[in-house]
Amino acid sequence: MTSHDDQLETVARIMEDTRIAVLTYVSPQGALVSTPMGTQDFEHPGTTWFLTERDTDKVRAIEADPRVNVSYSSDAGWVSLSGTARVSDDRAKLQELWDASAGAFMSGGPEDASNVLLEIDGATAEYWESPGKVKAAVELAKGLVGKHTPDMGDNDTVSL
Secondary structure, three states, X not given: OOOHHHHHHHHHHHHHHXXXXXXXEEOOOOOXXXXXXXXXXXXXXXXXXXXXXXXXXXXXXXXXXXXXXXXXXXXXXXXXXXXXXXXXOOHHHHHHHOOHHHHHHOOOOOOOOOEEEEEEEEEEEEEEXXXXXXXXXXXXXXXXXXXXXXXXXXXXXXXX
16 A cells, blocks of 8 residues: 555656646636646645636636646656645745746746636645556556556555
8 A cells, every 4th residue: 555645656656757737727608628738836636836828718607616627747647636736926926827838828927917826726636656658558558469458557546
C-alpha cells in the first residue's frame, strides 16, 4: 500500500515534468472545452497557477462555472487533476510568476490589468505512474504473446 505522501510525491513529480498541461472547463452552452496551458507554479499539487488574459471565453466560462480538470502527461506518467478554478487579480503573485514565456503569449506585463491568474484548487488527482518506455514496451509485448497481464505502472486516485 502506497502512503498518501508517496502518492502526492508521484503526482507532483509528473506535474513538474510536464511542460504544457491541458485545462478543461465547461462552456456556457455546457460543452467541455480544453485548452493548452503552461503551469506557472504549484505550491502543492492541490494549488496550481496559470496566467491568462481576462477578456477570454475561458475566463468568462470559469467565472460562470468553476469546475475544471487539468491533465498532465510526461514520461513519468499521467495526472488528471479535478477541482475548481477562480480568477485572481493578485498583482504580487502575478509579478512573482511572470516570466519570458508569459510575455511571449500575453500582451502587456504583470502590471497590466488585462492579465490575471487562474488559481486551481484541486480536490482529487488520479495518476498513472509510467514504468518507463523500455519496461512498458516489454510488458506490452509479454501481454501480446502470452496470457500475462502487462504491468503498466501504478494507478490510483489521491485526495488533495
